[in-house]
Amino acid sequence: MLITISRQTGSMGEEITQQLARNMNIPLLTRDLAMKKVFPSVATPHEMHMLAESPAFFMTQSSDGLTFAQHLESRLKAQVDQGPVIIFGMGAQIVFADRPDALHVRIIASPAVRIDRIIKKRGLEPKDAERFLELSDRKHKRYISTIYGKDWSDPSLYHVILNTDKLGIDEAARFIQYMAENRQSPALAESATGAEDQEQQVIFKHPSEEEFARILDMHGLDWEYEPRTFPIKWDAEGNVIQAFSPDFYLPKFDTYIELTTMDQRYVAQKKKKVQMLRKLYPGTNINIVFKRDFNTLVKRFGLMKGEEPNE
Amino acid sequence: MSKTGPGRIIFSQDEIQLRISEVAAQINRDYEGQKLIVVSVLKGSIYFVADLTRCLTIPLKIDFLSTRVPSEATRKHTGGIQFVKDLDYDLQGQHVLLVEDVIGTGLTLGLVRQHLEAARPASLKVCTLLNNPAGRLLPIQIDYCCFTMPDLYLVGYGLDHEEEYRNLPYIAEYRRG
Helix, strand or coil: EEEEECCCCCHHHHHHHHHHHHHHHCCCEEHHHHHHHCCCCCCHHHHHHHHHHHHHHCCCCCCCCCCCHHHHHHHHHHHHHCCCCCEECCCCCHCCCCCCEEEEEEEEEHHHHHHHHHHHHCCCCCCHHHHHHHHHHHHHHHHHHHHHCCCCCCHHHHHHHEEECCHHHHHHHEEEEEEEHHHHHHHHHHHHHHHHHHHHCCCCCHHHHHHHHHHHHCCCCCCECCCCCCEEEHHHCEEEEEEEEEEEHHHHHHHHEEEEECHHHHHHHHHHHHHHHHHHHHCCCEEEEEHHHHHHHHHHHCCCCCCCCCC | CCCCEEEEEEHHHHHHHHHHHHHHHHHHHHHHCCEEEEECCCCCCCCHHHHHHHCCCEEEEHHEEEHEEECCCHHHHHHHCCCEEEECCCCCCEEEEEEEEEEECCHHHHHHHHHHHHHCCCCEEEEEECHHHCCCCCCCCCCCEEECCCCEEEEEEEEEEEECCCCCCCCCEEEEC
């Protein structure tokens, strides 16, 4: 189990996370801990200072050729592999975006409430509290955008976003715990049972698709079956009159794959759909597996009898 | 009637050696001042990696990977493609050049790349003897390529038909008679 927490300053995210770690009795990894545990072995005192000050410095190569961001990621991954953990900040929601047992949480509050909390906590004047929040938000945002090229506030990076304007620390912590524990079972079951069960759950429209899924499994490539439908033609009123659902999506390669192994009469039609998709959704990777290529793959991996081709 | 076996020469011995020396010169320039670990995937790339590395002047180590497709009977227990010969060297923080004989769909390359990336090299580039971009399914960058693959079944210079003809010094079309 992995819980990542991203928070706005003044949202009580830190207090909620500490409470959550106590309630669940699992380790909490924070930036301070990472600075103490990860970097001293790979960074000089000057580099330690720069890391504390500048997000851009995380992209600098250390003496062994890896960037400091890579060192941090590596240590976070090693920690996550060891068992349940909560990671506070450090872009963990992006590093572990595809991890099936992860719960990515963002904790926010309205500006007025955050300013009010900062005034009370730090004894600042309203104007100074406002400035304090502005600088703090900017720093968090820059860390994520510099290292991962992502927008920290993008809701799609999170499973749940908690607004603590009217939530207490304990109830927010219990809510996250409930989410994590109740999400854990199906997510872990899916990842633990692996490819074979994935095949069983998916109902393929054609046996060739099932065979192709098996080929992808043999290559250790994660796939999703028909996860997205792209509208490709609309009528004058804007109603979708033609759509295209590519057979497979390979998340690690951000690529869709369409099989054309069945009736070859439809090859031209499929090619046209793929062309339209590329035109309408620029930047979308999609490739076609033609019948001959499919047969070659099937023979190569012994799913049918035949001679082994090149590659 | 044509007979079964190696036929027309597609890339001669001289053509292969000339092109390899050109690609090697590019690699020497790109890695100047750096050390390299060249990883070759057995068996198709044996002659290619041997000739390529002899043209490289940068300091390097050579390592080999070998994969095996499990039989249908054992697949349920063993899972997917296995690495029957894994790396001897630790790639962490090293510059790695993966050398392949043929890159077609990119599925095998995807598997090997994932395996190498897990070792956290400082950089990972791909060099292939033959590239078939028309059949590519995965968007994987090929950094160095000797020849574009024609739409033919090829043997020789490491490429086989049922394990034969790898030792031909040239690359020829395989005729099925």
